[in-house]
Amino acid sequence: MEQQNGRLGRPRSERARAAVLHAADDLLVEVGYAAMTLKGIADRAGVGRQTVYRWWSTKAEILLEASADDARQELAVEPADDPVAELTAxxxxLTAxxxxxHAGAAYRALIGEAQHDPAVAALLAGDDVIGDSARVILRRVLGVDTCRHTLDQATASLIGPLFFWLFTGHDPALLDTAALAETCGRQFAVMSGGGESTG
Amino acid sequence: MEQQNGRLGRPRSERARAAVLHAADDLLVEVGYAAMTLKGIADRAGVGRQTVYRWWSTKAEILLEASADDARQELAVEPADDPVAELTAxxxxLTAxxxxxHAGAAYRALIGEAQHDPAVAALLAGDDVIGDSARVILRRVLGVDTCRHTLDQATASLIGPLFFWLFTGHDPALLDTAALAETCGRQFAVMSGGGESTG
Amino acid sequence: MEQQNGRLGRPRSERARAAVLHAADDLLVEVGYAAMTLKGIADRAGVGRQTVYRWWSTKAEILLEASADDARQELAVEPADDPVAELTAxxxxLTAxxxxxHAGAAYRALIGEAQHDPAVAALLAGDDVIGDSARVILRRVLGVDTCRHTLDQATASLIGPLFFWLFTGHDPALLDTAALAETCGRQFAVMSGGGESTG
Amino acid sequence: MEQQNGRLGRPRSERARAAVLHAADDLLVEVGYAAMTLKGIADRAGVGRQTVYRWWSTKAEILLEASADDARQELAVEPADDPVAELTAxxxxLTAxxxxxHAGAAYRALIGEAQHDPAVAALLAGDDVIGDSARVILRRVLGVDTCRHTLDQATASLIGPLFFWLFTGHDPALLDTAALAETCGRQFAVMSGGGESTG
DNA sequence: GTCTAAGCGAGACGGTACGTCTGGTCTTTAC
DNA sequence: GTAAAGACCAGACGTACCGTCTCGCTTAGAC
Structure with a gap:
């Protein structure tokens, strides 16, 4: 497993890698994204500073690596018979x-940072966990061969209102996700309506 | 000198205030939000550092003061006969x-920052320029006495997809705003049901 | 108060300057020259790192400033009737x-460093405390109008053996400084020829 | 090959040893003593870092091993009939x-370092190349059975002024070594006076 | 022909100082 | 009493080197 390529030299320490990711996760919760520091992560992880810089460039990269797996898991939704129930779920x-x-807090911070840091934006574009999770659902609802652009616009319609609600600081409890799902469901039914997928 | 209120001592320098706001605006474009610095703003403005700290607490506050007026103006939309045309406009x-x-770039950066900085979030909550602009339109479409919560949810439906599209790094040219407006228009027509405001 | 020249801005803090010089002196004794560190000096002095860098470039510069006054004082020798007694004194x-x-330890370290660091060599050349102290004595012995080059060579003859003895790690107690002084005295008597100065 | 002692395992690589000493010599000339680094030596020698640490403890040790043979050779002076001529030679x-x-530059750096690093001082005390070379000459001048302490003081008298001249940054061309030799010669003649040893 | 032992180049490890930068504060003089 | 200047303490930045620690490989004598 380790010894990532049969090459020379001491192999990378899995212990150090895990400690850094763990420390990043902890610090995000404890002090927040802005107050996180590569130095702080290294110290907390009991790891040399150079070891962090050797494998990651920015705290965003660390956070993404620390959260991507959790995020993928938390955003996977079981299939249901009723499309609207599936969209609601x-x-x-996504709200939860x-x-x-924790992983969601990391993603919020990263998406926020991406608004003024192109490097973070590129990082997120390279591994679109949220978009992927939505596309899985939407392919079940709209049909497996729906084209990418249609899927993306449907994603925006589905997620957008919730996304806006949360990112502009509203209380999640006051948003009626069931209504949102139903509206989208109707809209998608029309789209996939006449019969095939993109219509 | 104008001595804007009857206070003692040297009056606040309008020159310094304007120079700071101008410098903040310039720096946002030139180096980006993350690389902006209170020290940098002060130096660029030819102003003492203490003068900046005396009147503003954070770069977010400066940027907000520098952009709010422009933002309000850029987001005002002329009334039109057709609601869908108005929503599209x-x-x-909003896309533009x-x-x-410039002001929009500032707002993007601030909304992003608000995701991990409660102080910035509070700042934006205190002067909701984007929400206000949407509510002006939606009151014209849904009726002047529509309740605040309904307006907010309609705002999310209207703006949300576009907001998601842009904040997750998609190309604005590929989003069909007319279709979005039309979908919303239909939805709003149902909502305002019996048929007063939209006809 | 002090305000070293009519300039703008906060004046240099004499407190910080003294604390740095004091800390450097202490650290030289406690941990030795090699283990001295600009960071360590700043921390020990309770001073910001930037404050040290603002006024000094290297630890050598700090040490020189901290020791020069002490050195000048310790190397001043009272006139005596007998030239040999004066040279011996x-x-x-110089041995002491x-x-x-402390100041002597600093000078030893600096002269040592100068052997492989031209910057330190230049620093020492700019303020030749030891040479100056020898020239004061030698002008009394050889006559006030002795030319510089003669003084320098006499300095080498006088100091050289002692210098070599100490710098190559011999025990100072085993060197007969009185004999050295007498040898030099005889040699100088010949140099200053007809017989005025030494009698 | 020769397997220097009957040990097990792979024998020490003469190639690596030579490469390290060579690299140290080169680096001393190219970047100076202060900027020399064990890492730099290892890299330049194309040798693993551990290989250097296995056989030497410090850069001083490497430099000494790299220079001692050259130094001994450069400081050996042919016997001459005239003692003063021999001392002058x-x-x-020594000036040259x-x-x-190169070897001399190494020794200067090492003697300098010894002023604030006891480990280097001990190293030099263990193999006194310069002192040995002087004692060879002085035994020829003062007699083979001159006692060690007399030899050492004579060494200080002979070398001291030159040593001081160079170590305090004077121009070697301006020092009259012939005069120095003559003064010492006279002094030594008095010492060995009664007439036994030198004949 | 294995087997055992040590040396080899490579390179990651935890540390720590480097010199620079920014954050906020403090202390001057000038207006 | 504000403004501009600039020094103050604090501490993160990313880089470099420290000395140590694996790795896989090589090179020898011992069995």
Missing amino acids: YLEA FLTRS | YLEA FLTRS | YLEA FLTRS | YLEA FLTRS
Whole structure:
């Protein structure tokens, strides 16, 4: 497993890698994204500073690596018979993710940072965990061969209102996700209506 | 000198205030939000550092003061006979604002920062320029006495997809704002049901 | 108060300057020259790191400023009737300086460093405390109008053996400074020829 | 090959040893003593870092091993009929060594370092190349059975002025080594006076 | 022909100083 | 009493080197 390529030299320490990711996760919760520091992560992880810089460039990169797996898992929604029920379940999972999960806090911070840091934006574009999770659901609802652009616009319609609600500081409890899901469901039914997928 | 209020001592320098706001605006464009610095702003403005700290607490506050007026102006949309046309015009103004305007860049950065900085979040909550602009339009479409919560949810439906599209790094040219406006228009027509405001 | 020149801005803090010089002196004794560190000096002095860098470039510069006054004082020798007695007194003062004084330890370290660091060499050349102290004595012995080059060579003859003895790690107690002084005295008597100065 | 002692395992690589000593010599000339680094030596020698640490403890040790043989050779002076000529030749060899030779530069740096690093001082005390070379000459001048302490003081008298001249940054060309030799010669003639040893 | 032992180049490890930068504060003089 | 200047303490930045620790490989004598 380790010894990532049969090359020379001491192999990378899995212990150090895990400690850094763990420390980053802890610090995000304890002090917040802005107050996180590569030095702080290294110290907390009991790891040399150079070891962090050797494998990651920015705290964003660390946080993404620390959260991606959790995020993927938290955003996976079981199939249901009723499309609207499935969309509702997804919106609720997404709400829970963005408002109550560690990984979700990391993603909120990263998406925020991406608004003024192109490097973070590129990082997120390279591994679109949220978009992927939505596309899984939407392919079940709209059909497996729906084209990418249609999926993306449907994603925006589905997620957008919730996303806006949370990112502009509203109380998640006051948003009626069931209504949102139903509206989208109707809209998607029309789209996939006549019969095939993109219509 | 104008001595703007009857206070003692040397009056606040309008020159310094303007220079700071101007410098903040320039620096946002030139180096980006993350690389902006209170020290940098002060130096660029030819102003003492203490003078900046005396009147503002954070770069977010400066940026907000520098951009709010421009933002309000850029997001005002002329009334139109057709509600959908009005919604479309608004979405286009919002797209232009967020993707091509200085003030919009400032707002993107601030909304991003608000995701991990409660102080910035509070700042934005205190002067909701974007929400206000949407509510002006929506009151014209849904009726002047629509309740605040309904307006907020309608705002999320209207703006949300566009907001998600832009904040997750998609190309604004690929989003069909007219379709978005039309979907919302239909939805709003149902909401305002019996048929007063939209006819 | 002090305000070293009519300039703008906060004046340099004499407190900080003294604390740095004091800390450097202490650290030299406690941990030695090699283990001295600008960071360590700043921390020990309770001073910001930038404050040290603002006024000094290297630890050598700090140490020189901290020791020069002490050195000048320790190497001043009272005039005596007998030239040989005066030379002996000087050699003993120099021995005490180089082997038992804080300031002397600093000079030993600096002269050592100068052998492989041209910057330190230039620093020492700019303020030749030891040479100056020898020239004061030698002008009394050889006559006030002795030319500089003669003084320098006499300095080498007088100091050289002692210098070599100490710098190659011999025990200062085993060197007969009186004999050295007498040899030099005889040699100088020949130099200053007809017989005025030494009688 | 020769397997230097009957030990097990792979024998020490003469190639690596030579490469390290060579690299140290080169680096001393190219970047100076202060900027020399064990890492830099290892890299330049194309040798693993551990290989250097296995056989040497400090850069001083490497430098000494790299220079001792050259130094001994450069400081050996042919016997001459005239003692003063021999002393002059020696002083000139020593001047050339300390000011123009690679090995001499190494010794200057090491003697300098020894002033604030006891480990280097001990190293030099263990193999006194310069002192040995002087004692060879002085035994020829003062007699083979001159006692060690007399030899050491004579060494200080002979070398001291030159040593001081160079170590305090004077121009070697301006020092009259012939005069120095003559003064010492006279002094030594008095010492060995009664007439036994030198004949 | 294994087997055992040590040396080899490479390079990651936990530390720590480097010199620079910014954050906020403090202390001057000038207006 | 504000403004501009600039020094103050604090501490993070990213880099470099420290000395140590694996790795896989090589090179020898011992069995």
